Amino acid sequence: MNFSSFKEFKYGWRVVLASTFGIGLGMSPLPFYTLGVFAIPLTKNFGWGMDTVMAAMPVFTIGAVFAGPLVGYIADKIGARKTAITSVIIFSFTFMMFSFNTGSKALYLFLWAMLAIAGAGTLPMTWTRAINNWFNKNRGLALGLSLLGTGIFGSFAKIFASHLIDGYGWKYAYIGVALLPLLISLPLAYFFFRDTNDPKVADRVAKLRAEVPEYVSGNHSGLSVKQAFGDWRFWLLAFSFLLISFAVGGPIPNLEKLFSSKGFDVSDAVILASFLGYAVVIGRLIGGYLIDRFWAPAVAFILLSIPAVSCLILQTVDLSYTNAVIAVVILGFGAGVEYDLMAYLVSRYFGMKNYAAIYGFLYAFFGLGAGFGPYIFGRFFTETGSYNSILGYAAIAFVVGSIPLLFLGKYRTFKADTEEESVVA
Template sequence: MQSKYKEFSYAWRIVLASAVGIGLGMSPIPIYTLGVFAGPLSAEFGWGIDKVFSALPILTLCALVLSPLVGLLTDKIGARRVVIGSVVGFSVGLMLHAVNQGSLALYLTLWALVALLGVGTLPITWTRVINNWFSECKGLALGCALVATGLFGIFVKFYVAFLIDAVGWRMAFVGLGILPLVTSLPLVYFLFRDVSDPKVPAAQKRILADKPSQVVSGLLASEAFKDWRFWLMSACFVAISFGVGGLIPNLESLFNSKGFEQSDAVILASLIGVSVVVGRLSGGFLIDNFWAPGVAVCMLLVPAASCYFLIQPDLTFTVAAISVLLIGLTAGAEQDLMAFMVARYFGMRSYGVVYGVLYSCFALGAGSGPWLLGKEFATTGTYDNALVYIGIAFVAGSLPLLLLGKYRDFSTSKES
């Protein structure tokens, strides 16, 4: 056990830099801060909330299109270069929002620019390097890094709210953009290096020399895309992200529709943050010690049951709270599972582009889920039918993963 976790003693720097980079990157910041900016933008420009949130489909579309490209670029030139450029570009894109004088077209264009310049801050780049450094406790390392999406997401929400009250929304965008520059960028520059980087300290090189190389082992992208396992994973993660992504933004509205007071609905929805943290860490630990598809099924069937509980007409606060906590466990584990299974089934040779395409599938589900659930509620006045669909999505997205079989072993020979 001690030797297994020894990987953290020489690779903690990678996890730290990745956690801060992911937490202050394109994955959590727009989702957690748009709601805070919505009030001031609506008050000054007369925009409806729907116009403010129209940035999210643009970000989703850009992530869907650009993720495979940034994955390919990461495979070609290395994650560190991509990350450094993306952190700077992401920060600049955020700060440029301060120049907007009320143009909705400019507002949407700037969010597209944020996505274009900042796509390298998505988990694609960071998880590649973590997978290379860690072998025995790969899942836990991924969980420790990805847990930052929830932790930093909560922090930036309060940070932006403070800035808006203190200096206005324009300077709040500037302050938000500065944050990655003064935190993520120094950590990346000094700590974030892949195992093949010539500037890796000598002591770490000696440790890595005794471990089987993972960097060039695995399938080519063309081989992975011909493998039925890849397409099975793609379909499963569309369904999984549809369920998770559709539920979380609609939780407050769902509980309001069930008769809860607004204050109780906010409390219930906020519980998701706690369980996301638990899900990331526990999921990472479990997939290190047990077969990942089996762990996935266990963790994904639980929120399917939660959907059933939420449909009940006599829903109590306690049952609702338990249901939200169980849903959050899945929301905390799905990206860990995806990164882990790509490494185990396809190897690291073309990890960037393979993970990038899978992330596009993930973005497709996560981006369409909130809109489809919202449309269902607007049409019927209830989320009950939508909850049935979500429950089916969790089951349909998890059970087929059991067909993946045992992990591939890339340590001795190349499999195709």
Template sequence: MSAYKEFRIGWPVVLASMVGIAFGMSPLPFYTIGVFAGPLAGEFGWGIGKVMTGLAVFTVAAMIASPLIGTLSDRLGVRRVALSSIFLFSLSFMAFALNNGSIVLYYTLWALLAFCGAGTLPMTFTRAISGWFHEKRGLALGIALIGTGVSGALTKLFAAWVISEAGWRAAYVAVGLLPMLISLPIGLLMFRDIDDPKASERAARLVRLHNDGNVTMKLYGLTLRQALADWRFWLLAAVFVPLSFAIGGPIPNMETLLGAKGMSNSEAVFLASTLGYAVFAGRLLGGFLLDHLWAPLVACVLLMLPALSMFLMTGDDLRWSTTLLSVLLLGLAAGMEYDLLAYLVSRYFGIRAYAGIYGMLYAFFALGAGFGPAIFGRSFEATGSYNAALTFSMWAFIFCSLALLLLGPYRDDKLRAMVD
């Protein structure tokens, strides 16, 4: 029971993290670009591929920004970096309303968004959670990360509604205001790391709660340089590139993909929106299982299921039930990605340089997730079908899931013992 009492002490950081991640850089640009793609392509004469290439620019910028911001978070503290980034991310998202038909401006805004919003990535919030939670770390991470699923579903519908009522410029402003009006006030009140002086009383209660040597406020674990010399780091880097491509490629293209299979726009938008609810379920299920089973095994099972989704979506005549199943399985995998990465970093590398290590691995993750939508889009433009990209993704899910089993036993207890 003491494990669940961690939530009595650490719930403020979980709540603040959930909201901060929900309206941060991970979900908002990724889930809404599919809704904005049509209006932008129609008004400026851009193809879907050009619109989706914005995510590739975003990815390159994020690959540069995330390791830098991660290292900065380890040095300055995650609270300062995260809260500043929320404010800047909000402004940079609203700046998309200034688009004037210049593709250069459009891509520049994507790069700006990545640098301003990198501090809202899960690496800052999950670092704090990894300090506050030990026995129920997986569940705490899962709860914090369900925000991406909820916001993914709701902001997609919200953006579509604003576009229909007031146009795409107003929609960019409306969606961009969400972090500033919701995440920032809650973060100011509740988001603090375990070594924050203003949270010292709650941190001391956590140590007394366990009283078994498994909880420490000392920063244990590998340095960033040590992690980069570890083969496990490079195994994760190699796995997450194709895996994130397989997850991230189809999601922003989902409306177009389903439309190409003969579904109406309203049907496609509705089915695509169910991804968010599946992500919600994947976060909680994955987080719960991570606390009770070996994480690589959990990941292997849950991340292999979407291979079936990719196979089913290559069919020429998609049924409603088949499509819904495919979308839900893909959503479960998308719900597993960030909490899996956060959990594996904390268990295999510790929390001394957690944000920096997470940021480096996120750069590899972003490589696949960022270029995936553009490659999917260009594949469709070239062939009139997404089947080639879907087939590649099917095999990526299978082989990458199996590769995670090579990680071996956790090392966090050994790393913690080194500083005690």
């Protein structure tokens, strides 16, 4: 292996490290991965149905749909660093407020809406903006590494929340989970997370340019948001990510309940669901490495259609522990590709001029699928007592959502300081 090709990491590792913790302890994984764990005590203590608990996701999604593009625009204007740090603080305190609920459905849903608005700046669009500017040749791998946190901390958060609930109750568990970003990701972001246009890292950026001839700083090149809206590629990606995010996002918060319905006890259900995070880590690394070396849409088609198999396995009536692990690992592998793929494709097909804003709008479609998916899954279970039929629809969504990615065409390059684009031959 030629390690000289990884010189970008010599100068950009700090940003990758801060992003890994910032994304992993942010709005994307923490509420999403722990929802299924908190669902058990909430349904028990308040007498809510699973559909009531999962109704949080549509509310959360609607908040993210409005907040994501707005915060993306803000990040493009004032910088990713200020946006991310501010959001981490507000997000943490908002998450703590769930501990004050005494059974009010209205308060529960209101807090989910506020959480989406408060935490929008912790979404990958802010952190990956800096990653894309620090890395060119190893952009896919850097994005994969920075997004490892969703899998690592997703699995950890499930187990951590479960232990806190067992030992101290669900209210203290909310506080404990909410403290993670405040105590871990905030200090790392403050000291390490700086974009390439930050004066405090000017010397490091100059050395990067000198040592890595292939390095390209694209802070000011790319399409405007209006131009992106007029580009058919934007709507193709929106369609694909809407279906794929539904197929990936629908089962994940429901895994604990799904396994319980298959006869597993609560502790085994939580452990089985936690395997998802480990698979996400593997998917991030392998997916990031592959999209740096092969055409990303083809890699995405393969890796995002395979999880359809996991849905078919989970439909099994007498689901064994081994097959359950296999299904979760396959599903997690697909989940490990989606986020870094979106970041990579936005940078390659739309440029960096308005990266965060364009990412934010695409995330709105992604969020619609991921947000309404858990509720639809929960609704199917409430009405039928089984997840089997909705798992079949999810399997179809994986395949139908992956195929259009093959039509994206060649990567594009953008002329510096202009909004014109040219296609790489």
